[in-house]
Amino acid sequence: MAVTRAQRRAFFAAWLGYLLDGFDFILITLVLTEIAAEFGLSLTQAATLVSAAFVSRWLGGLVLGAIADRYGRKPAMILAILAFSVGSGLCGFAWDYWSLFAFRAVVGIGMAGEYGSSATYVLETWPKHMRNRATGFLLSAYPVGTVLAAVAYDLIVPAGGWRWLFYAGLVPIALTLYLRRSLPEAAEWEADGGGSSVLFAPGRRLVNALVAAVLTTALVLVFSRTATGWPLIAVVVLGLLALTVQLAGRRWPVVVAVIATVFCAFLYSWPVQSLLPTYLKTELGYAPGAVSTALTWAGLGYAAGSCLAGILGDRLGTRRAYVLGLFASLAFVFPVFALPPGNVVLLWVLLFGMQATSQGISGLLPKYIADHFPTRMRAAGLGFSYNVGALGGAVAPLAGAAIAEQAGLGNALTLLAVVLTLAVAALVGFNLPARLEPMSRMWLSRRETSRKPHS
Template identity: 75%
Template sequence: MAASLPQQPTSFWRLSRGQRKAFLAAWLGYLLDGFDFILITLVLTEIAEEFDLGLTQAATLISAAFASRWLGGLILGAIGDRYGRKPAMILSILAFSVGSALCGFAWGYWSLFIFRAIVGIGMAGEYGSSATYVMESWPTSMRNRATGFLLSAYPIGTVVAALAYEVIVPSLGWRWLFYVGLVPIALTLYLRRALPEAEEWVRDVGARKEVTTSSALFSAKRRWPNVALSVVLAGGLGLIFSDNAGGFGIALVIIAIIAFCLFAVQLSGKLWPVMFAIMVTVFCAFLYSWPIQSLLPTYLKTELGFDEGSVSTALTWAGLGYAAGCCLAGILGDRLGTRRAYVLGLVVSLAFVFPVFALSSDNILLLWILLFAMQLTSQGISGLLPKYIGDHFPTRLRAAGLGFSYNVGALGGAVAPLLGAAVGEQIGLGNALTLLASTLTITVALIIGLNLPARLGRALRVPSDAPALNHEPAANKQS
C-alpha cells in the first residue's frame, strides 16, 4: 500500500485522458443543470406579474423543484447503484432539460409548478450521479478537488443564465429563456457514446445485483408499497410547498418525516441514523444559502431598484465567486481535510453577509466585490459537500445514499424562499436574508466541525466500511 501512494496523480494534468474526459463531460452536464435550475429565480417578478401572483406564492415555484428532488435522488440514485453512474447521469440530464422546456409552455400556476417539479427530479439525479461518477473515476488523493471542481460548473451555469436573461427576456419575453433548456439533450448523445463507466463502481459493484439499493427498493415484496408511499409523500409535499395544506400542514410534515425514515432504513439499513443526520445537516445548509440564491434577484430589483442589466451583472459577480470558491474549496479540502476547510469557509463568510445587505444602490462596485467574496466563501465551500456526504456511505450505496440524503436535505431549499419571503414581509427582504444566512451558517459550522453524523454512527456502533465510519484516525485524516 505504501509503495503505491507516490504513483497517485496529484494534479488535474497528471490524470489519465479518460479521467479528464470523464470530468469535463460531467462538468458540462452540471453547468447545464445550473443554467436550467436557476432560470425561475431570474424571471420570478415577470411570472408573478403575468399570472397575478404575490411574492410568497411566486416563491413556491422555486420550492416546487426542491419538493420533488427527494424522488429524483431516490430513483435515479438507485439506478446509478444498480446499472452504473453513467446511465443515471444521462437520464438526469434528459429529465431537467425536458422539464425546463415545458416551463416555457406553462399556462398557469399549477402547470408551472408541475414542470418545475420535473426539473427538480432531474437536478437531484444529476447531482448524485455526476458527483459519484467523478469521485469514483479519480484517485482518492484528489477527491475533494474532484467534487469542488465539479460543483464550480453550477455557478458558471447561473452566470450563463444571467447573461441569457439580459439578452433574451427584454426582447422575447420570459418563456424563451426556458425554451433554451432543450440544449442539454444534445450532451446526452455524447455521454452515451464517449464515456466509460466509473472505475470504482465497476470494481466494487459491477454485476452484483443483490448488494445495491435497487434490490432494497424494487424487490417483489417492497415495489408496490414503495410506489404507494412515494405517491402519498409526493402529494403531501406538493400541498405543503404550494401553500395549499390548509389546517393539515403539521400532520403532513410528520407523515413526510416518517416516510423519509422508512426510505432511509430501506436504503442504508443500520446506517439509517447516519443518513438522517446527513439530511438534517444538508437541510440547514440550504436554509443558510438558498434564501440568498433564490431571492437575490428579487431583492436587487425591488429594494435596490436595479434593471435587467444591473441584476445580470450582480449575478455574474456572485456566480464567479461561487465558482472560484468551489475550486478553492477542493484544493483546501485535499490539503487541510474536508471538515476543516468547510468550517473555515463558513466562518470567514460571516464577515461579508452583513455588509452586502447594508449597502445602498449607490455603492454598486463595492456591492459586486462583496457579493463575489460572500459567494466565494459561503456558497463556494459547498463544493466539498458531495465528498463529505459520500464518505459516510460505502461504494455500493453511495449514489442513492448521497443522492437521497442530499436531496431530502435540499427541502431546506424549498423552505428557504418561503421563509425568506415571509420574514422579509415583516422586517424587509435584505434584513431577512442577513438574519437567515448568518444564523444557519453558524449552525452548519457547528454540525460539521463537531463531526456529528459520524460521531452518531460510531456511538451507535453502526457497522460500515464507509470511510467516515470505518476507522477514527482515517476519518480524521480524510475529513
C-alpha cells in the same frame, strides 16, 4: 498520481452536464417578478415555484441513485440530463401556476439525479487523494451555468419575454448526451460489481411506491401552500424516515445526521440564491442589466470558491476546510445587505466574496456525504440524503419571503444566512454523523440480542 487524459475527459462531460443543470435550475429565480405579473401572483406565491423543484428532488435522488448503483453511473447521468432539460423546456409552455409548478418538479427530479450520479462518477474516477478537488471543481460548473443564465436573461427577456429563457435551456443538450454516451463506466463501481437498493426489492416495491405517492402529495400541498399544518409535516417526516431506515439499515442515525446538515446548508444558502434577484430589483431598484451583472459576479465567486474549496479540502481535510469557509463567509453577509443603492462596483466585490465562501465551500459536500456510504449504495445514499436535505431549499424562499413581510427582504436574507451558517459549522465541525456511528452499532447489537432465544 496525476489525473489521466481519460479522467479529464470524463470529468469534462460530467462538468458540462452540471453546468446545464445550474443554467436550467436557476432560470426561475431570474423571472419571478415577470411570472408573478403574468399569472397574478404575490411574491410569496411566486416563491413557491422555486420550491417546486425541491419537492421532487428526494424522489429523483433516490430513484436515479438506485439506477446508478444497479446499472452504472453513466446511464443515470444520461437520464438525469434528459429529465431536467425536458422539464425546463416545458416551463416555457406553462399556462398557469399549477402547470409551471409541475414542470418545475420534473426539473427537480433531473437535478437530483444529476448531482448524485455525476458527483459519484467523478469521485470514483479520480485518484483518492484528489477527491475533494474533484467535487469542488465539478460543482464550479453549477455557478458557471447560473452566470450564463444571467447573461441569457439580459439578452432574451427584455426582447422576447420570460418563456424564451426556458426554451434556451434545450440548446446544448445533444452535445452533452453525445459526450456522456462515449464515456467509460466508473472503474470503482465496476470493480465492486454493482449493487441494488433494498427499497426496490420485489416484496417492497408496491408499499414503497404508495409511500412515495403519499409523500409527494403531502409535499406538494405543503410547499404550494395549498394546505398546511403539523399532520401533513408529520406525514412527510415519517415517510422519509421509513425510507431512510430501509435504505441505510442499522446506519440510519448517521444518514439522518447527514440529512440534517444538508438541510441547514440549504437554509443558509438558498434564500440568497432564490431571492437575491428579487431583492436587487425591488428593494434596490436595479434594472435587468444591472441585476444580470451582479449575479454574474456572484456566480463567478461561487465558481472560484468551489475550486479553492477543493484544493483546501485535499490539503487541510474536508471538515476543517468546510468550517473555515463558513466562518469566512460571515464577514461578507452584513455588508452585502446593508449596502444602499448606487454602490454598484462594491456590490459586485461583496457578492463575489460572499458566494466564494458561503456557496463555494459547498463544493466539499459530495465528498463529505459520500464518505459515509460504501460503493454499492453510494449513488443512492448520496442522492437520497443530499436531496432530502435539499428540502431546506424549498423551505428557504418561503421562509425568506415570510420574514421579509415583517422585517424587509434584506434583513430576512441576513438573518437566515448568519444563523444557519453557524448551525452548519457546528454540525460539520463536531462531525455529528461520525459521532452517531456508535449509536448505530449499539442499535444493531440490541436488535440482535433481542432476537436470541433466552435460556
